[in-house]
Amino acid sequence: MPRAYNPSDVEGPIYRFWMDKGYFTPVIDPSKKPFVVIMPPPNVTGDLHLGHALTFFMEDILVRWHRMQGEAALWLPGKDHAGIATQVVVERQLAKEGTSRQELGREKFLERVWQWVRQYGNTIDEQLKRMGASCEWSRLRFTLDPGPSRAVRTTFVNLYKKGLIYRGERIINWCIRCSTALSDLEVEYQETEGGLYYVKYPLADQEGFITVATTRPETMLGDTGVAVHPEDPRYKNLIGKEAVLPFIGRRLPIVGDDAIDPEFGTGALKVTPGHDPVDFDIGQRHNLTIVTVIGDDGAMTAEAGPFQGQDRFQARKAVVEELARLRLLEKTEPHRHSVGHCQRCATVVEPLVSKQWFVKIQPLAQPAIEALQQGQIRIVPERYARVYLNWMENIRDWCISRQLWWGHRIPVWRCEDCEHLTVSVEDASRCEKCGSMEITQDPDVLDTWFSSGLWTHSTLGWPDTTEDMDYFYPTSVMETGYDILFFWVARMRMMGIENTGKPPFHTVFLHGLVRDAEGLKMSKTRGNVLDPLQLIDIYGTDALRFALTTGTAPGNDLRLSEDKLESSRNFANKLWNASRFVLRSLEDAQGLEGWHDLSDLSHREDRWIVSRLNEVVRQVNHYLERFEIGEAQREIYEFLWSEYCDWYIELSKVRLRESSDPSPLRVLAHVLEKTLRLLHPFMPFITEEVWRRLTERLPTEGGLLESIMIAPYPQEDPARADPQAESDLSQLITLVRSIRNVRAQLRVDASQKLEAVIDPKGHQDLIQDEAQAIKTLARVGSFQMVEAVENAGKDGLVTVVAGEVVVGLPLGGVVDLANERDRLAHELKETSDNLKRVEALLSKADFAAKAPEDVVERERERAAGLRERSERLEEVLAQLPE
């Protein structure tokens, strides 16, 4: 066994072993509880990043944990065609080659995309495997697969028939570069420095002007009204009158509308229903006409009069200049406002009126809201439930059509003869109304999130009645980043309830975003993206898993640094070396029978470590139940390193050297084996590797299996708890530490063995039994037990109060008395300060009366301990020679 753990030696073969054994495939068994996680399908746009890695690690931990508990665990992997995202990526590639999708044509372009998808699809699968993901490959799905595609069409048809999908002319977000409509969610707002322009509109049929303030002067060409607050005294008398639009000459009715904020600008708003969603609504309320002055290519239309043909930003300048020349520009103020950008290509989004398909969302949102309110769905962390509810309650109809080529084509065929729309799951060949063959399919595709919204059930075979649907639906936990709560989680809920009548999962577990060491979001443009595979090459999968999921709380962002990775790698190495020690000790060992159950523990060290392990098992399960993965890992880390390695192994060395009876070998093996199982969901590879080597050397007991992956997860056993052993060992450890402490403080050479006198204060048996351990671990040559240390008649006695025990170390001339006096005085002050605080608490009448009994009792015991300690210290100090 090599001195250092080398992950790359073991990870590949182990993963292949698991695959070959089919451990990732659950057995459908109605008598068993299923545990189901549907993987958030990564986009097939490129390599996986650390955000994906975090998602997969969290899910793998949960799934492995449940699988080891004997549940039928299904983790269903998949990939998303990611309509606009993928199309943009491939278009960029085409641009580099000097061509475009238009040049290629729809069919050829789609072929190109499929090529891309095959390449990256495979890469993603391989990356997942390297991450140790125990997902069910035989059920792998792609959103454009026939099954999920049929689910998409079926849902579309159903919603259409219920009147929940409609086609309408509405204001939508338009990306000029992508030439497509976007949903509200696909628009990202950025604060931008701009201007607020005050423009004078002459009043019709009377003298004077009304001044409006706008951030987008070029849209004025499409104004069809002016709005003021109905109660605004400045403008009240103008309501019902008209203004005249400069350049165009159109007469603009002045209307009163509550939506106007009298405080903003001049309190008068130019209304452009064709290019602003707020204005669109105002226009609807007051029957204002819609004029489109910016075309879907971003250039001014014929309606823009003299500005026709100019780019929208060019037109902005030109309009302002012209206004200034005509003395209609009152003033310009600098102004910060948020501007919408296309999520995928960062082009400024243009609100446009366009004919699109929409989902009427209210009737779908309502049941989803109720499911949450009735507790059918739980969100972890809970605070996101309110965020989610608030969003659901204010949700607007969802624009689902995209003018893209890559995606699920809308299953609607328009009849050239009678204009009837045939909406059908199967490809239509004739008009369902007049039977005409002259029908053409809608050229648009559906929003990617439409198919993602069905993912929890479309992957299990819906709309068919399948064994999978029957057994695995509804799923258990939806684990994903909080950034797609609205995009995805909300839509899955709505669609899941709509299609199946049941919420698609009972728990939503949200994790945070992975940031770099400076706390910045990782992005390609910033160049701070860390490639998970590279990190795996350097540190190993288990270390990366541990680093990403340790010390984090649900829903909180986390920073990944080299430090964390190194520390996780070191932990893996620590485990490796502890195992090396155990394995070497087990070589040719006899009498290991019973290692699995350990029914007859007599040695207090053994009872101690088994008791501690049992407590850790309890804690880890407790934390996992609450999705506190970071805390669960910390428990194991600390137990393994600070208790098992630092103390139990060190103590066992003493016993092994002495060949004492009982031998610690069985317990060394037992605790290591159980800890490996406990740790396996978090660090699957190293635990499997060590477990194999370990179990090879042990008699087959407890139904030992061929892989740790399918071994049972440790469960708490109250019979293992041993408070006496725990308090004994705690005293022993304190004793050893205290002596080491003094040695270090007084700079006693490490190789020098000291003589000691020990006043056991009721711990005679402990000190007697553990004499050899004390000698070895504290580097004491020999000691004798006395009744009072200060009467031992030794020179230069340094006295240590170690828990309840008192130790005297005759250091003769070694000791600087002044130094020693300081040390003791410092310790005494600390003790008596503590004592004062506790006594103050105890002396309050209310405390005894109101605090729970166990708390009071604990404080009393503490006070007694502190009092004793402080008395001892005073005595020692008093007898210190001047």
Place this chain on the structure above:
RNA sequence: GGGCGGUUAGCUCAGCUGGUUAGAGCACCUGCUUUACACGCAGGGGGUCACAGGUUCGAGUCCUGUAUCGCCCA
């Protein structure tokens, strides 16, 4: 404008329903080739838990307000 989160050791972060002397990793200081591990061992220093009030026998933890940083929504 509305909402949410953070503010805890030099840095990065844990700390559950209020109850030991507030923890970890890294960094720092001292000493160690102790036959599992220097990716290590032993010992140590370092925190008025952002601030101000309040509730309580008891507050890092609950409430109110302030400051500051960040996120989401409009």
